Structure formats: C-alpha cells, structure tokens
Amino acid sequence: MIGHNARMADSKENQTTGASPSELQWYALRTRSRHERVVNQQLISNGFETFLPTLTETHRWSDRKKVVEVPLFSGYTFVRFTYSHEERIRVLRSHGAVGLVGVQGAGVPIPDSQIDDIRKLLTNKIPLRKHGFLRIGQRVRIRGGALDGLEGILVAENGDRSLVISVDPIQRSLSIRVEGYEVEPV
Secondary structure, three states: OOEEEEEEEOOOOEOOOOEOOOOOEEEEEEEOOOOHHHHHHHHHHOOOEEEEEEEEEEEEOOOOEEEEEEEOOOOEEEEEEOOOHHHHHHHHOOOOEEEEOOHHHOOOOEOHHHHHHHHHHHHOOOOOOOOOOOOOOOEEEEEOOOOOOOEEEEEEEOOEEEEEEEEHHHOEEEEEEOOOOEEEEO
C-alpha cells in the first residue's frame, strides 16, 4: 500500500427530498464485483451523498508494475439518505447495486462517527491495510512470529487487545497481549 484516498460527494441536503442533515443516515450498499465506482457515480448523479473510500496500491505483474486505486472495502460503497421505501428503491436502481446491508436488504444505519473515523484516517494519510473483521470474544489465531498458530479468545482490557488461551479440561486460562501480532478469525 502506498497511500489512500476517498471519493465522496458532499451535500448539506438530500437534493431529492430536501431533508435536513439530521434526518440523513449512512447505509452500506453492496455492489456487484468491481462495480463500486459505477454505482457510486450513478448515486452522485441522482443527487445522493456518497462515500467510496479507496487505497492506492502497487500491483506487480511479471512484466510491469502499476499504481492503482482500489476500494478499501471491495463490493461496497456508502450512501447517505433519508430512509423511505421510495428512496431505497432509487438507490437500488443503480446499475450494479445488489442491496443495502441489513436484515432482508432493508438496510441498517451506520453511525456518522464510523464514517467520520474512516475519513479521518484517509485524510491524514495514516498507514493502514485491510484486515478481517474481528470481534471481542471471537476465537482467533496468531499469524507469524514466535506465536504463529497460537489460538485463543480475543479480549480487550483498558484498551489493550489480549489473547486468552484456555485449557478447557482444567478450566484455567492465560492472557497475552497481541498488539503487534497479526490475528485472524478461526
């Protein structure tokens, strides 16, 4: 990864409904493979505020190198609108749109703070890389280093991520800090 960027269309009001910013909410929209930019551009053309976070990566082939901009979350773009049946249909009519992320495609609002956090990271060019989603309490495995292959439960205490290794038959556990280690879900 070399850098990152963010594509978004800023507007204070949803142009089609005249909604105030407090009524607008962010939603994740699933797209067909490699259709993120097409869907994003169509939504902008239809007056929606969008956010398509991207990374700049260097792709290497046997005969050349090329710097390309790729979506941070492949298969997804974010759209902000006031939820109604009519607006949902307008969003889903974009060529390449698959559905809103949520129960039965209804869409679950994403807190503004989560979108703002991603924007802040990209704007400040903080080094980052894609990582699988991990939840506290999830069983994970350490990848690489002296602890390669070690499995346990991911926990957080006072902001530190730790791995709890348990010996089930004797009901005893140990805890180690996993900051600096790459972990993956089991």
